[in-house]
Amino acid sequence: MLLLSCSGLSRGYSATPLFEGVEFELHAGDRLGLVGPNGAGKTTLLRVLAGQDSPDSGRVQHHAGARVGLLEQQAHFPPDWSVYQVAQSGLDELIAAQQQFEQVASELAHCTDEDRRRQLSAQYDRLHEWLRHHNAYQLDHQIEAVLSGLGFGPEDYHRPAATLSGGQQRRLLLARLLLAAPDVLLLDEPSNHLDIHMTRWLEEYLVRQAEGMVIVSHDRYFLNRVATRILELHQRRITSYPGNYDQYVRLRQERYERQLKEYEAQQEFIARQEEYIRRVHYGQLARQAQSRAKVLEKLERLEKPVLPGMPRIRFREVPRCGDVVVRAENLGMRYGQRVLFRNLNLELPRGKRLGILGPNGCGKSTLLRILIGEEAPSEGRVEIGHRVVIGYLDQQLAVLNPEQTVLQAVRPADDPDITEQTLRDLLGSFGLSGEVVEQPVGSLSGGERSRAALARLTLQRANLLVLDEPTNHLDIWACDALEEALRAFDGSVIVVSHDRYFLNRVVDMLIVFDHGTTEVVYGNYDLYESLRQSRLSAAAANKEAGGSAPSASRSSRHAGAEGGGMPRSSSSKPRRKRRFPYRKVADIEADIAAAESRLASLEAELQNPDLYRDADRVRTTLQQIEQLKAALTQLYEHWEEAVELNG
Structure with a gap:
C-alpha cells in the first residue's frame, strides 16, 4: 500500500538549494536507508516529509490517511512525568480507543432500543477488531518490552524523565515513537546512544514491523540488516538503489x-x-x-559523474618495534565492589589490529587507558613492547586545543619546522580548507574536529595507534577512508568502537565485553557474530531437549583461529519461511538467463557512439538496465530460496 510520495521537492537556504527535484515513493513494509555526506540535507528532508518544514517547491503526499512520526532530536518532557508515562504516551490513541470500547460495551449492555443497539453493536465490533489488530489488550507488555530493549529496567520506570542524561532521553523518545507505531516512521540516526545489545534489539524490532520507514544512519552494519532500499542524497539529487548497504x-x-x-x-x-x-x-x-x-x-550533454568526496587519509611510514607490542597478564579492574573485568590475558603481535567491543559503561575505554599505561589496573600487569611509540586519539579529542586555530592545533610539537603550506595541503585532503583552518578548534562541528584530529595523528610517527571511537561524527565516506588507511598502516592498532562494519573491515583480533565477561576472539566481528549465534542456537536446542542451557559466555574465553575454529551449523536450525511464491528451479533459471542476455545486449548498446545522438534513447536504455538489475537481484534471491526449500 502506498503511504507517502513526494515529487519535485526542493529546499535550500540562502541562494543554494540543499536538494532539488527529489522524487520517490514509500510503501508499507519499505525500509529506506537515506545516506549522504554530512551537510547534504538529510535531516532537512526528513523534516519536510514530516510536515515540520515546508519545501521551496514540490509537494509531499500522505496517502490513505497515513500517520507520520519523526524521531525528535530534543526532548521536551513535562517536568513531573516518569519514564513509564512518557513511553505510555506513545499509546494515547490506543488507550483512548480502549476507553471508548469500554463505554460502548457498558452502554450496549443496558440499551433497550433496537436501532441504537444495532449502531452500538457495529461500533463495538469495529473497535474490537481495531484493538485486536493493534494488540491493544497487552499494552503494559508492549511498553515493558520496548523499554527493556532500549536499556530501561523496572527500576527506571518511576524515575522523572527530565532527570535522564541526554543519551537516555534520546532513547526514551525512540521508545515512545516505536510504541506509537505511525504508518510512516522517519528515523534520524536511531542507533545513536545505543550500545551493541540495544542496536541488535532495534534491528530485529524494525524488520518485524509492517510500517514504511525512512532511516538516516551512518551505521552501515545497521543499514545492511534493516534497509530494503538505499536513497543516496548527493549533489542535491536523490538516487535510489535496491537492496541493503553492501548492494x-x-x-x-x-x-x-x-x-x-x-x-x-x-x-x-x-x-x-x-x-x-x-x-x-x-x-x-x-x-x-x-x-x-x-x-x-x-545534443544533450552528459555530465561527468562524481562519487561522494572521500578524504585522502595516509599514515606515515613508522619505525619498526619489537615483535610483541602489548602484553597483558591476568589483568583485572574494579571500582569498589564493581568489577569491570578480570583474568584478561592478551598478546598483541606487531602489525596486528585489535578491536574492543562491548555495551556502554562496561569498561572499554578504561581497558584502553590501562593498556597504554595511562591508568593502573587493580590486578595483573601490562608490558609495552620495545621501541613502541603510541599515538592516542581519545573520544573527547583532547589532543586538539580548542583555543587554537586548526592550523596551530594540528602542527606536531616534535616537528616545528613543518611548513604552513604542508599543513594546509594535509588539512585540505581531509576536506578542511579555506577559512575553516583559521578558525578556533572549539568552533568546528563534531565531524570537522574528528577529521582535524585524524590529520594531526597522521603527522606523528607512532607505530601503535590507539583510537577511542574514531568514527564518531564521521560520515560514511570518511569512515571508508579511515578504514583503508588503517588497513595500509605498517604499525599496530588498538581501537575501541561500536561500529561493527568498521571492526569487520579493520581488525583481526577482538576483545568483547559481554555480561561481565571478556572474550578474546581471533578474527573480526563477523566471526564473533557467527560464534555468538552458534551458542544461542545450541542453547535453544538444549533447552527444547529438556537439558540445562550451556553458558553463553565464560570469563576470558578464547575463540576463533586459536580456540575451536569456526562454528558448525546446527542440524536443528528451522527451515526459513518462503518470501516468494513456489516456482520450479528450472523455470527461475530460464528467467535469469533471459534477463542476463537482455542486460548484456543493453550494456553492449552503450558502447555504440550513435546512441548518444538521442538523449531520450540514452535515458531509456539506462532505465531499462537499472530495472533489469533490480529484477535480477530478486530472481537470484528467489532461486536461492527455491534451491533450499523445494524438495
Missing part, C-alpha cells in the same frame, strides 16, 4: 563506471565531430559541417 555500494560503483564510460564515449563523439567541422567548414563539404554542428547544438 548499494556495489551498484553505485557499477553505475559510476557505466556513466563514466558513457560520458567518455560522448566526449569522444563530440571531439570527432568538432574536428570534422573544423576541417571542412568551408568548401564543398561545408553543408555537411553545418549539419553536424546543428546535431551538436541539439
